[in-house]
Amino acid sequence: MKKILSLALILSLLFAVTACGQTEADDSGENKTVGHKEASTMEEMTENIEETESVLVGENESSMPGTEVKTIMKREFNFETKTVTLNSGYEMPINGLGTYSLHGDECINAVKTALSNGGRLIDTASAYSNEAEIGQAIREAIDEGIIQREDIFVITKIYPGSEMENPEQSIQACLNRLDIGYVDMMLLHHPDRNDVSAYKVMEQFVEDGKIRSIGLSNWYVEELTELLPQVDIVPALVQNEIHPYYQENDVIPFIQDLGIVVQGWYPLGGRGHTGELLGDPVISAIAEAHGASSAQVILRWNLQKGVVVIPGSGNPDHIRENMELYHFSLTEDEMDQINALDRGEKHDWY
Numbered sequence: 001m002k003k004i005l006s007l008a009l010i011l012s013l014l015f016a017v018t019a020c021g022q023t024e025a026d027d028s029g030e031n032k033t034v035g036h037k038e039a040s041t042m043e044e045m046t047e048n049i050e051e052t053e054s055v056l057v058g059e060n061e062s063s064m065p066g067t068e069v070k071t072i073m074k075r076e077f078n079f080e081t082k083t084v085t086l087n088s089g090y091e092m093p094i095n096g097l098g099t100y101s102l103h104g105d106e107c108i109n110a111v112k113t114a115l116s117n118g119g120r121l122i123d124t125a126s127a128y129s130n131e132a133e134i135g136q137a138i139r140e141a142i143d144e145g146i147i148q149r150e151d152i153f154v155i156t157k158i159y160p161g162s163e164m165e166n167p168e169q170s171i172q173a174c175l176n177r178l179d180i181g182y183v184d185m186m187l188l189h190h191p192d193r194n195d196v197s198a199y200k201v202m203e204q205f206v207e208d209g210k211i212r213s214i215g216l217s218n219w220y221v222e223e224l225t226e227l228l229p230q231v232d233i234v235p236a237l238v239q240n241e242i243h244p245y246y247q248e249n250d251v252i253p254f255i256q257d258l259g260i261v262v263q264g265w266y267p268l269g270g271r272g273h274t275g276e277l278l279g280d281p282v283i284s285a286i287a288e289a290h291g292a293s294s295a296q297v298i299l300r301w302n303l304q305k306g307v308v309v310i311p312g313s314g315n316p317d318h319i320r321e322n323m324e325l326y327h328f329s330l331t332e333d334e335m336d337q338i339n340a341l342d343r344g345e346k347h348d349w350y
């Protein structure tokens with residue numbers, strides 16, 4: 001049994017190496033091929049091998065010869081390129097812009113401000129009713145030479161209820177509203193009675209090349225344990241509420257150990273809660289010590305925990321500030337101080 005696993009691990013690593021392209025980073029460290037398949041070298045793969053374990057997923061647990069074996073590799077952030085390579089093989093920026101509650105010109109301006117200031121990751125959802133504005137902002141930024149489509153990574157989501165009941169139609173509707181060719185990542189917004197069948201339709205869209213990676217939002221240990229054996233493509237991302245007052249310290253490692261990247265929503269606590277969090281004396285003192293803002297400290301804390309951040313903002317100054325997270329780093333002691341702020345205090349119901 002061990003031999004089968006080892007052989008399969010080696011074969012899958014070799015396959016990953018041969019299948020990979022080359023990633024480029026310019027002098028600024030900015031990733032230029034966000035939309036491309038991962039560029040791991042054999043050296044990098046070998047370095048990672050110690051962290052790699054091979055497991056059987058789904059119904060293949062019978063371990064018969066020839067059964068499919070998935071390689072699990074903990075996804076490390078690259079602070080030079082500001083990206084992480086997903087289990088789908090695509091690179092995703094590790095910080096970006098959340099667009100919940102942004103609409104009309106405010107939304108278009110926010111997206112273009114982010115893209116003009118190095119932002120390369122945009123998070124939206126069918127439920128935010130702003131995919132059309134986001135698509136427009138992206139197309140305008142492309143026309144104005146600010147970015148190329150391949151430089152950026154766009155996430156959207158389909159919602160429980162009628163959308164997950166009619167997944168083909170609702171996924172295609174997201175693609176049509178965005179109108180930017182493919183979608184980099186599609187998530188199921190919440191668990192739902194039709195989530196497995198909706199997920200399988202997302203898998204089909206990946207097969208058809210219309211979506212590059214797929215994942216889940218608001219999925220925790222129990223929900224993941226239930227869903228994973230029923231699907232073929234391991235989710236590339238799970239997006240959950242995470243901030244210093246709600247740290248999910250039990251859930252994050254569980255997800256990361258499955259080779260799935262974790263992304264935090266409400267990184268600044270969410271609207272109505274940011275005042276208290278940004279004014280927290282521990283965070284303010286750390287911010288002062290680094291000549292950074294409280295928001296930057298919280299976002300950096302997430303990145304150092306291996307959590308991707310998508311702070312929401314319609315304010316150009318905040319958007320610029322939220323992109324500047326790489327000129328300082330938190331010490332172990334500072335990380336511990338923020339870790340100690342956890343109150344298990346959720347700021348939304350899901």
Ligand SMILES: NC(=O)c1ccc[n+]([C@@H]2O[C@H](COP(=O)([O-])OP(=O)(O)OC[C@H]3O[C@@H](n4cnc5c(N)ncnc54)[C@H](OP(=O)(O)O)[C@@H]3O)[C@@H](O)[C@H]2O)c1
Nearest residue numbers: 098099100265266267268269270295311312313314315318
């Ligand atoms: N999957 C899910 O179920 C789910 C749920 C909720 C959210 N999300 C995603 O996560 C994203 C982030 O959540 P969110 O936008 O609701 O909450 P958030 O990022 O925690 O906080 C947004 C609030 O912070 C303020 N802010 C942003 N940057 C700031 C800065 N540098 N200094 C001071 N204030 C700042 C914003 O005000 P200004 O506009 O004035 O900057 C806004 O009021 C959403 O936009 C959405 O994309 C996903």
